Amino acid sequence: MPVLDILGPTAGRTAPPSAPALPTRSETRILPMPPLEWNEQVANETAHLYARVKTVIPEIEWPFFAPYVKAINALKKERNAVILAHNYQTPEIYNCVADFVGDSLQLAREATRVDADVIVQCGVHFMAETSKILNPEKTVLIPDSKAGCSLASSITGEDVRLLRARFPGVPVVAYVNTSADVKAEVDICCTSSNALQVVESLPGDTVIFVPDQYLANYVAGQTSKKIIAWKGACEVHERFTGEELRRFREDDPTIQIIAHPECPPDVIAEADFTGSTAHMIDWVRAKRPKRIVMVTECSMADNVQAELPDVEFVRPCNLCPHMKRITLPKILDSLVYMKEEVVIDPAIAERARRSVERMVNLKS
Numbered sequence: 001m002p003v004l005d006i007l008g009p010t011a012g013r014t015a016p017p018s019a020p021a022l023p024t025r026s027e028t029r030i031l032p033m034p035p036l037e038w039n040e041q042v043a044n045e046t047a048h049l050y051a052r053v054k055t056v057i058p059e060i061e062w063p064f065f066a067p068y069v070k071a072i073n074a075l076k077k078e079r080n081a082v083i084l085a086h087n088y089q090t091p092e093i094y095n096c097v098a099d100f101v102g103d104s105l106q107l108a109r110e111a112t113r114v115d116a117d118v119i120v121q122c123g124v125h126f127m128a129e130t131s132k133i134l135n136p137e138k139t140v141l142i143p144d145s146k147a148g149c150s151l152a153s154s155i156t157g158e159d160v161r162l163l164r165a166r167f168p169g170v171p172v173v174a175y176v177n178t179s180a181d182v183k184a185e186v187d188i189c190c191t192s193s194n195a196l197q198v199v200e201s202l203p204g205d206t207v208i209f210v211p212d213q214y215l216a217n218y219v220a221g222q223t224s225k226k227i228i229a230w231k232g233a234c235e236v237h238e239r240f241t242g243e244e245l246r247r248f249r250e251d252d253p254t255i256q257i258i259a260h261p262e263c264p265p266d267v268i269a270e271a272d273f274t275g276s277t278a279h280m281i282d283w284v285r286a287k288r289p290k291r292i293v294m295v296t297e298c299s300m301a302d303n304v305q306a307e308l309p310d311v312e313f314v315r316p317c318n319l320c321p322h323m324k325r326i327t328l329p330k331i332l333d334s335l336v337y338m339k340e341e342v343v344i345d346p347a348i349a350e351r352a353r354r355s356v357e358r359m360v361n362l363k364s
């Protein structure tokens, strides 16, 4: 069923900052900065990690990364910390310092299970907020609090209240790519992995779905429910076009194309498969195509390439500038100085937790 209506901010409205400056909670013991020189010992101790990424990180670059990798892995033990890394993180983070990797849903689920005092979220700000919402007693750090998201900054809690006033009684679903303030106002969250399941789980024949208009459109195509969408978009995925994908196919008719549902409809129409980042990775693992275009953030192809060197990835490279704010030096600073701590108003966190937990607890 086509999307019923798409509402959203009027052109020219200034979006609120998605990653406001956050106060830190308390005095924390600062640890000494570890040595960061490259030497034979560092080379030996990190050789097994370089083996994981050697297909995507040139040997000449490893002496820069290795001292940070060694220092971060040692400090994680000292702080009793875990690193959660999104699939869009760069290979040296994803493969060499992360304890858990995945899409937003996998990281949200993992965040409820971790047995650590500190969570370092290598992703964007709304992901760190989600971890904090689910772990109010733990310290959650994000290496760069300016790592925002065009979707999260497209809508506010006040916008959701206005939507509720306009469509009384209609349930509201928020994609996890939203601030805690928005999550606190909605009935349930979803990710691109479970958006259809979440929409179908709600009562009534109409659902308000915010803020990604393209994901809303993708879900609308698979459900009989009427969807009222919001005019938000991912600045990375909306840059892809069906036209560029058709050119890939003209050059190589055997190429496989898989796309993320945050892409515009003409891109999804060209794809052989559409799914969340986790589902895209599973698809490549299962099918092992000879050549493939992964229509999503560019680093994910590097991360899957490191695992599956026999698959050739053709990369129309769109990077997320927010994800790329997270670097090894900033992760090290996080663990040394215990910054930037994610702090959420407890009343907002409590209401947001209900929306996230409803999603996490939904039977798959």
Ligand code: SF4
Residues within 6 Å of the ligand: 124, 148, 149, 150, 151, 152, 177, 234, 235, 236, 237, 297, 320, 321, 322, 323
């Ligand atoms: S890739 Fe898109 S949806 Fe993901 S964090 Fe970047 S801007 Fe947000």
